[in-house]
Amino acid sequence: MIRFFHVADVHFGVENYGKLDQKTGIHSRFLDFVQSFEHCVDQAIDESVDFFLFCGDAYKTAYPTPTQQKQFLRLLFKLQQAAIPVITVVGNHDHPLSFGKTHALDVFSTVPLNGLHVFSKPDILKIKTRSGEVQVVGIAWPLRHNLITKNEHRFKDAQEIAKYISEKVGAIITSLAEKLDPKIPSVLAGHLTVANGLFSGSERRAVFGNDPIFLPSQLAIQPFDYVALGHLHRYQNLNPNGYPAVVYSGSVERIDFGERKEKKGFCSVQIDLSKDSNRCVHTFVELPTRPMIQIEAALEVGKSQTQQVVKAIQKQKLDGAIVKVLYHLPEGVDDKVDLFEVQRACSEALCIASINPIRKQIKHERRIGLTVSMDCMKVVNKYIDSKDDLGVETKSLKSKAFELYHELEGDT
Numbered sequence: 001m002i003r004f005f006h007v008a009d010v011h012f013g014v015e016n017y018g019k020l021d022q023k024t025g026i027h028s029r030f031l032d033f034v035q036s037f038e039h040c041v042d043q044a045i046d047e048s049v050d051f052f053l054f055c056g057d058a059y060k061t062a063y064p065t066p067t068q069q070k071q072f073l074r075l076l077f078k079l080q081q082a083a084i085p086v087i088t089v090v091g092n093h094d095h096p097l098s099f100g101k102t103h104a105l106d107v108f109s110t111v112p113l114n115g116l117h118v119f120s121k122p123d124i125l126k127i128k129t130r131s132g133e134v135q136v137v138g139i140a141w142p143l144r145h146n147l148i149t150k151n152e153h154r155f156k157d158a159q160e161i162a163k164y165i166s167e168k169v170g171a172i173i174t175s176l177a178e179k180l181d182p183k184i185p186s187v188l189a190g191h192l193t194v195a196n197g198l199f200s201g202s203e204r205r206a207v208f209g210n211d212p213i214f215l216p217s218q219l220a221i222q223p224f225d226y227v228a229l230g231h232l233h234r235y236q237n238l239n240p241n242g243y244p245a246v247v248y249s250g251s252v253e254r255i256d257f258g259e260r261k262e263k264k265g266f267c268s269v270q271i272d273l274s275k276d277s278n279r280c281v282h283t284f285v286e287l288p289t290r291p292m293i294q295i296e297a298a299l300e301v302g303k304s305q306t307q308q309v310v311k312a313i314q315k316q317k318l319d320g321a322i323v324k325v326l327y328h329l330p331e332g333v334d335d336k337v338d339l340f341e342v343q344r345a346c347s348e349a350l351c352i353a354s355i356n357p358i359r360k361q362i363k364h365e366r367r368i369g370l371t372v373s374m375d376c377m378k379v380v381n382k383y384i385d386s387k388d389d390l391g392v393e394t395k396s397l398k399s400k401a402f403e404l405y406h407e408l409e410g411d412t
Contacts, residue, residue, distance in 0.1 A: 002131045002185055004051045005044045006267040006282070008230030009251035010037045011093065012068040013060030016256060017322045017353050026067065028350060034071050036252040036287050040266050041075045043285070045082040047268075050129035052084050055230030055249070056091025056141065056191030062104045063096070069107070076108070076116060085115040085127055090140040091191040091230055119189065122172045124179060132185070132273060137176045137224075139190035141231075142169050142212050165212040173218065182223040185271045185280075191230045194219070197248060200234045200259050216246045225271050225280040234262055235284050243278050253289050257324055257353065260292035290350065291321040298328045305329075306338040310345045318349040325355045377405055 010033060018029035044052050058064075058072055079086050094104040105118050117125055119138025126135050142165050173188065180186050193211040219227045220239045227239075227246040235250035249267045254260060265286040272279040297312035299305050309327050316323075323346050329335055335357050346352050374382075380401045384394055 001273065002129060002134060002271040003047070003049045004053055004134075004187075004269050005040060005049055006053050006055065006226075006228040006247065006249045006269055007037070007040050007252065008055035008191075008228075008249045008266075009057045009091070009233055010054075010072070011057055011060050011251060011253070011255065012037075012072055013064060014253075014255055017351055019351055030068070032290050033253045034075075036264065036289055037072075038075055039287055040252065041078050044079065044084060048082075048130070049084060049268075050131050051127065051134065052079050052086045053136070053187070053189055053228055054086065054088040055189055055228050056089045057093040057230055058088070058091070059093060059104050062094055064104055073108075080115055083115070085117070085129065087117045087119070087125065087127075087136055087138070087189065089119045089138050089189050089191050089230065092141040095141055095143060122169070122176060124176055126184070134271075135180050135184050135186040137173065137180070137186070137188045139169065139173060139188070139192060141191045142166075159210070162210055162212045166214055166218075169212065170214060170218040174221065177221055177224065180223050185273070186224050188219060188224045188227045190219070190228075192219075193231055194229065194238050194246065194248075196238050197232045198234055198236055199232060200262060216242075220244055220246050226269055226282065228267070228269075233259060235265065235267075237282075244280060245282060247282060249284075252287060254292050257292055257294055260294060264289045292324075292353075293318065293321045293349075294324045294326065296326045296328070299330060299333075301330050301333060305336050306341050309337055309342055313342070313345040318346055321349050322351055322353055323349040324353045326358055327356075328358045328360075331360045377402065380405070 012030065012033055014033060015027040015029045018027055018032070020026070021028050021031055024031070041052070059068055064072075076086055088105060088108075090103050090105050096103065103120060106120065108116055108118055117127070119125070120140050122137070122139050124135060124137055126133060169192075177186075177188075192214050195213050195215050216238045220242055224244050226244050229246065229248045232248045233251040233255060235248060237245050237247050239246040247267055249265070250262070251259075251264060252266065253264055254262070263284075263286045265284055267282045268285050269280065269282040272281075293316055295312050295316055297309045299308050305327070309325065312327075313325065325342060325346070327337060337355075337357070339355055342355055343352060381398055384390065384397050384401070387394075390397065
């Protein structure tokens, strides 16, 4: 049995919400991400896995601070000291997206760290683990300047280029898969966007049309036993009824409130060497992450607005949580919520992300579309047609208006 952990999207450097930790001087959210990733590392050591697979986005940006690099390297050293090989794939956040500049993980290629392998371009890695050999095909986030340098691509738009890249990388994956030994367990590791993957939270703001999009059928090919992906922050298996599984392990912590209901964790994967087919299974392992709680209160007229909001807050357990408070105001009612009282009610939370009043959107009447060139009867008919509540009376009103108009015309 070969066992490994599939982890992705650590995003060291995300510091939205939270506050500075008084003991360390480091932002509390950065410490949350470090703690979650360290939990993955410690469990890998406790269970003596055969290797540790990280599928990209170690940092929030391609320019991590020394503090972020120190923490990431410290955890890699823990795995090295436990003799657990580490395989990493460069993600889109790790790339500077500029030709000639070094990606954020390239420093590890110059550090004498045995057992650390970094995929910055498509390649095959064969490693010997405690339980046997494993083949890994690594596909880093596909960079445009690596694939479209020829003049034939100069006048293509973003969607045409994205389509070309997905076809080109898909062909590379097929070519590398054909070179693998089918008798040895094989894993495809990539940082990619798959067509039927579900985005969440901040990811929804991504320009989806500019990403190279891959089909599950381009990835779930022989002889792969497992397809490990990074990039999308929600755990999901995009090939649930087929083999191999095409899996996003998701991020190790919540990035924003769009992910507040999602479980965060990693995947524990097992390949049974005694079987010839369907020999790989995986389990999602949930991490003990910091909760994000969104509290909503629909306010009623005639009652204290502040007390209604406070009552909604008191129904929740806020100890150490990140909290967002929304209260819906009745139409035409002034906002009289005491924000200091609301903040006091959230005193057990780590921080309050926001306290926002929500007002019902005012319905604007439809414009009739009148012009000065219209005659009187045309104006009257358009006005009557614009009133949806007249119903069957519309015809009789038009008839009466017609009579009055001609009566006035006769008098003049």
